[in-house]
Amino acid sequence: MITSDLHTLSGAYALHALEDDERAAFEHHLADCEACAREVAEFTATAARLGLAVSLRPTPGGRDQVLRRIAEVRQATPARTPRDRRERRARRAWWASRWILAASLAATAALGGTTVWQYQRAEDARAEAGRSRHASAELSAVLAAPDARSRTVRLADGAEGTVVVSTSRDRAVFLAAGMAEPPGGKVYQLWFDEHGVMRDAGLMDPRRTSQAVVLRGTVDDASAMGITVEPAGGSKEPTSRPVALLPFPT
Structure with missing residues (x-):
């Protein structure tokens, strides 16, 4: 992979969408490329903010409520009439929708935690880029000094x-x-x-x-x-x- 290709991977890297060999090559490139480090920090911060904007935190006691509700609901008696089958299908669909919603909320909550971690990584990368720019300026100033x-x-x-x-x-x-x-x-x-x-x-x-x-x-x-x-x-x-x-x- 040539260097010009590596410059295009900053977005995919920020979203953890690279294969192992691509990620290793890009991280090696990232150590010496301030522009890519800045782009990764900005992409990661943006992804983190988008995730935080839609994340939901599980309500306190949510697990206990679900377990208590499961214990209280009786299993329906098997029946074979067409009407009962329709009701049973409707009931299964209703419960399936509730489980999908619960899974979605759990996934969203997990995403919220992940995006917080990503946001912190972005802030660390931004601070590191700032330190790198400061060090580069100091380096140039010393090397270019008339009395160096x-x-x-x-x-x-x-x-x-x-x-x-x-x-x-x-x-x-x-x-x-x-x-x-x-x-x-x-x-x-x-x-x-x-x-x-x-x-x-x-x-x-x-x-x-x-x-x-x-x-x-x-x-x-x-x-x-x-x-x-x-x-x-x-x-x-x-x-x-x-x-x-x-x-x-x-």
Whole structure:
């Protein structure tokens, strides 16, 4: 499937209408496509609002009422006259309509719960898209700063890392190319090195081997940055030896 085809799947993805292989391909594409992420958020929010507009919540005690009513209704005595058969068919149709209505209400109530969940996912996606736009703006600002300075070093397994620092913006960016994925349940964590004292500078995306990351926080007195392997979610301080130390350019 070519990339242009993937852009057309955002609506079907939001409605859970993709086959497993299409969904996997689209989710891989979604990680790097802000436009599709925004469309998925909007489609999902719209579907959620439509569902909430028609959803009904079961009345309190509804189950007990149904069970009590079943116990009170006597089963009709079998009969064979045409008239009784017509009445029996009419009665079956009446009960069938009530069961269909009950099933519809139950399904609608379940749909209401599903759409609430979908709406929350949409809001999460919208917030993530907002954070992505903010990070992209920060990244561009640092790289385009007139005083931006860079330094590139070789990392393990042939990978390459570049750190870019802007004194005027007091920010730094790390560009990784070809880094190995961290072990399962682990993540690469970035640190500001302030005269041997490590300060948390954020996490890298463990699913991507090449990426650009704006270090969290200002540079201040840091003269270098470090990278360690930490448990998923990161650590308050390094728990392993740095896999790389990159002195800041002067």
